[in-house]
Amino acid sequence: MxxxxxxxxxxxxxxxxxxxxxxxxxxxxxxxxxxxxxxxxxxxxxxxxxxxxxxxxxxxxxxxxxxxxxxxxxxxxxxxxxxxxxxxxxxxxxxxxxxxxxxxxxxxxxxxxxxxxxxxxxxxxxxxxxxxxxxxxxxxxxxxxxxxxxxxxxxxxxxxxxxxxxxxxxxxxxxxxxxxxxxxxxxxxxxxGFITNRLMYAVYREIFHQLETGHATREDLDKAFRYDAGSWMTLMGIFRRMDYLGIEDFGKILPEVFSKLSNTHSVPQEMKEMVEKNARGIHNETGLYPYQKGEGKQWDLSFSQFNLEIHRLAAEFSEVKIKEQLSQ
Amino acid sequence: MxxxxxxxxxxxxxxxxxxxxxxxxxxxxxxxxxxxxxxxxxxxxxxxxxxxxxxxxxxxxxxxxxxxxxxxxxxxxxxxxxxxxxxxxxxxxxxxxxxxxxxxxxxxxxxxxxxxxxxxxxxxxxxxxxxxxxxxxxxxxxxxxxxxxxxxxxxxxxxxxxxxxxxxxxxxxxxxxxxxxxxxxxxxxxxxGFITNRLMYAVYREIFHQLETGHATREDLDKAFRYDAGSWMTLMGIFRRMDYLGIEDFGKILPEVFSKLSNTHSVPQEMKEMVEKNARGIHNETGLYPYQKGEGKQWDLSFSQFNLEIHRLAAEFSEVKIKEQLSQ
CATH class of the missing domain: 3.40.50.720 (NAD(P)-binding Rossmann-like Domain)
Structure with missing residues (x-):
């Protein structure tokens, strides 16, 4: 348990x-x-x-x-x-x-x-x-x-x-x-949008912008985020990550990158198409990625298993435990 | 190995x-x-x-x-x-x-x-x-x-x-x-900003915006992102996550939330202060969060251990393996 x-x-x-x-x-x-x-x-x-x-x-x-x-x-x-x-x-x-x-x-x-x-x-x-x-x-x-x-x-x-x-x-x-x-x-x-949705919608806006401008493929965009952000997210959050990286460079980089980010208010074209064709992602195996028959259920099952592991990791690497180790 | x-x-x-x-x-x-x-x-x-x-x-x-x-x-x-x-x-x-x-x-x-x-x-x-x-x-x-x-x-x-x-x-x-x-x-x-930095800078822009407007505390912003995005990030990436959630609602929500997101080009005030006081985060234990003596090193060590686990999870739950399980 x-x-x-x-x-x-x-x-x-x-x-x-x-x-x-x-x-x-x-x-x-x-x-x-x-x-x-x-x-x-x-x-x-x-x-x-x-x-x-x-x-x-x-x-x-x-x-x-x-x-x-x-x-x-x-x-x-x-x-x-x-x-x-x-x-x-x-x-x-x-x-x-x-x-x-x-x-x-x-x-x-x-x-x-x-x-x-x-x-x-x-x-x-x-x-x-x-x-x-x-x-x-x-x-x-x-x-x-x-x-x-x-x-x-x-x-x-x-x-x-x-x-x-x-x-x-x-x-x-x-x-x-x-x-x-x-x-x-x-x-x-x-x-x-509450807290987390607003943060994620900022990512959604930018990722569609990159896709639409042809800067990177869908697969590469997902891969980069999974293996970069995914490697620290559960442990650190955003502000702690900045502390971890040392803050120094952010003052210089922020305004330069901020001015290049998407500020659009409109729905990405591809998302409009998805809505038109009644795409429900893994639920009807029609979505941003192609799906084989039965693959939707497999993603669902894998996510449940994955989340059990993340749940365990989150307990094992909590901030409280990190501070506890310090005092030992 | x-x-x-x-x-x-x-x-x-x-x-x-x-x-x-x-x-x-x-x-x-x-x-x-x-x-x-x-x-x-x-x-x-x-x-x-x-x-x-x-x-x-x-x-x-x-x-x-x-x-x-x-x-x-x-x-x-x-x-x-x-x-x-x-x-x-x-x-x-x-x-x-x-x-x-x-x-x-x-x-x-x-x-x-x-x-x-x-x-x-x-x-x-x-x-x-x-x-x-x-x-x-x-x-x-x-x-x-x-x-x-x-x-x-x-x-x-x-x-x-x-x-x-x-x-x-x-x-x-x-x-x-x-x-x-x-x-x-x-x-x-x-x-x-390449791929991943642009995506993360979109989050940075929005998270400082939320902090500055007093909508949520630093701790809550990090907590929400860690336990929400952190729970699926390594497995799914962004587009796959949309497929997982079923796409349907995005068409409606995107334009409403997009229009509320920060579009600023300027460096957040707090980040300016950090640069001024030579904050290096965990490296000099001066950063966005307070640090006890020795805590910077402990974060570093914990991250190494955490990452070993994520590295293992990423191999165990790869897309290739998910598709393999499907054909069994």
Whole structure:
């Protein structure tokens, strides 16, 4: 059992609405952390597929050695279409598609069932928390709870307050996250794209720019980033990396390179084409890279295994441990 | 012994000029790959310190299990101030500070000694290859050879042609890199900041913007990036990650977030202050983060150990292996 798999003393009844890739992964994360989970399938026709997705995530957890047996969860997990089962939940996390109309309807159904101090979270990475918040009865208990996929394996958890969120609800989620073995961050101001998305979108903007200008191939761009940034990212983060490299040269190089970077606001042409042809990447094996039949699933499986290793490395090489070694 | 430690059948006499952090790390990488190395200390007063730096890198290789004993290299390594020892080298890599005047003088000394078809490489990440090239006698053999630190452990190697570079010299370095267990990229056009730096500088620009606007703390910014991007980076790269996430939402989110990203050309205030107070990060334990005495060395050691793990993971989870598993 790894750290995140510890069952917390005080388990909290939780709800998850929406059982896509992220929702089903979040269900697994909550179960592993010891919480009972009410999982709601918002679209009845999706019921069987949703069950399969959750079962698959749990099987992956089993294969990865995170849990002894999927059967252990039978008592604590209920998958249903019935919002009434959320009544006893202390936290409900919404994970439905990034469409305002859909989310509004879901919030209405949740709030009509739960108690007035039940925290309502959203895993959105696209719509501002302050915007969504206005559709919640009791907006002070609405919090952005942004997981990284797979939610049961990654240490990342970004908690974001909207304009009307009361701090103690965010703090409650922060504590729950720590109990789940996360390294949560708390953003008290609701900015577009939150923290990590903004950083990654800066990379996306620049990488498409390089591709479009023909400076490098897609394969080389990915290769360079994987083997350079990938070699230190988990250990260091960005500012620590600058300290590691010695800072000196940055003062000179920053303005020269900054002035060459893409500042575009428009969607890259290739991304437009992807949207037009309904590309879903590994999920329908149509994407930026070509895929053989079955390759999408293999990437998914490999990522789960890879992430188990990164999860272990992140614990082994934490800042706390580095400082501990110093005092020995 | 890991993959990169294989001794290639045909060893190539190599020279390295400049034995700072990168230079000494490159010396170790070349030795481990089986090449004899002439290491030049360009500043005589730096001689003892340079020897210590190289010895330290080799000790780290030994500790990491990359080599059996530092003593194995006694025959193949010479550290000297005398450029004449470069005479028999087939490749010489310049790793001196990022100052044009210094590099010009070094190139003059190298070219006056080596044969006319000796490849001259530079590890610069700041000055365009085409610009440096004009100070080389026989500019067609001048190539950007950009390692990531620690050079003996990372798979990254970015090869860049200048305007006048002949392709077969670049290809020669590409083959040598593959023989060293690298995953080299070849950039035939010399763009400002090369591939990986441009991508990282896009992140640097945005992360300082977030810090300056007070949206998030330094610690949270690093934490979010480490545990989110760090969880997939080595396995996926950027485009593959988009395929993994399913592409669908990007078309909608990209233009909204792009328009909020920093487009500044100017150096962040904090970076200016760092330069003013001569901050060298972990090297003088003055940087963006506070450091206790001895902590800089501990970070360095931890990174070496971490990188050994990432190096192993990158081999275990390569794209080739993922496709292999598919056909089984």
């Amino acid at each position: 790894i750290e995140s798999a510890k069952v917390t003393a005080a388990s909290t009844p939780m709800g998850v609405v929406g059982l896509g890739l992220m929702g089903s992964s979040i269900v697994a994360a909550l179960l592993i952390a010891g919480h009972p989970v009410q999982a709601i399938v918002p679209i009845p026709s999706d019921f069987d597929e949703a069950r399969h997705r959750v079962a698959r995530q749990l099987r992956l957890c089993e294969q990865a050695g995170l849990i002894d047996s999927v059967a252990d969860f039978d008592e604590r997990l209920q998958i249903t279409e019935d919002y009434q089962t959320l009544a006893g939940c202390q936290v409900v996390i919404e994970c439905v598609i990034e469409k305002l109309e859909v989310k509004k309807e879901v919030y209405q159904k949740i709030t009509s069932v739960v108690t007035s101090d039940c925290i309502i979270g959203t895993n959105t990475s696209a719509i501002p928390i302050s915007e969504l918040q206005q559709y919640i009865m009791g907006p002070e208990r609405f919090v952005g709870i942004h997981f990284a996929e797979p939610a049961y394996m990654t240490r990342f958890l970004e908690i974001t307050c909207g304009r009307l969120t009361t701090d103690h609800y965010a703090q409650r989620i922060f504590s729950l996250a720590q109990g789940m073995g996360k390294e949560p961050t708390l953003l008290k101001k609701d900015i577009r | 890991i993959e990169s430690a294989k001794v290639t059948a045909a060893s190539t006499p190599m020279g390295v000029v400049g034995l700072g952090l990168m230079g000494s790390s490159i010396v170790a990488a070349l030795l481990i790959a089986g090449h004899p190395v002439q290491a030049i200390v360009p500043i005589p007063s730096d001689f003892d310190e340079a020897r210590h730096r190289v010895a330290r890198q080799l000790r780290l290789c030994e500790q990491a299990g990359l080599i059996d004993s530092v003593a194995d290299f006694d025959e193949r390594l010479q550290i000297t101030e005398d450029y004449q020892t470069l005479a028999g080298c087939q490749v010489v890599i310049e790793c001196v500070i990022e100052k044009l005047e210094v590099k010009k003088e070094v190139y003059q000394k190298i070219t006056s000694v080596v044969t006319s078809d000796c490849i001259i490489g530079t590890n610069t990440s700041a000055i365009p290859i085409s610009e440096l090239q004009q100070y080389i006698m026989g500019p067609e053999r001048f190539v950007g050879i950009h390692f990531a630190e620690p050079a003996y452990m990372t798979r990254f190697l970015e090869i860049t042609c200048g305007r006048l570079t002949t392709d077969h010299y670049a290809q020669r370095i590409f083959s040598l890199a593959q023989g060293m267990g690298k995953e080299p990229t070849l950039l035939k056009k010399d763009i400002r």
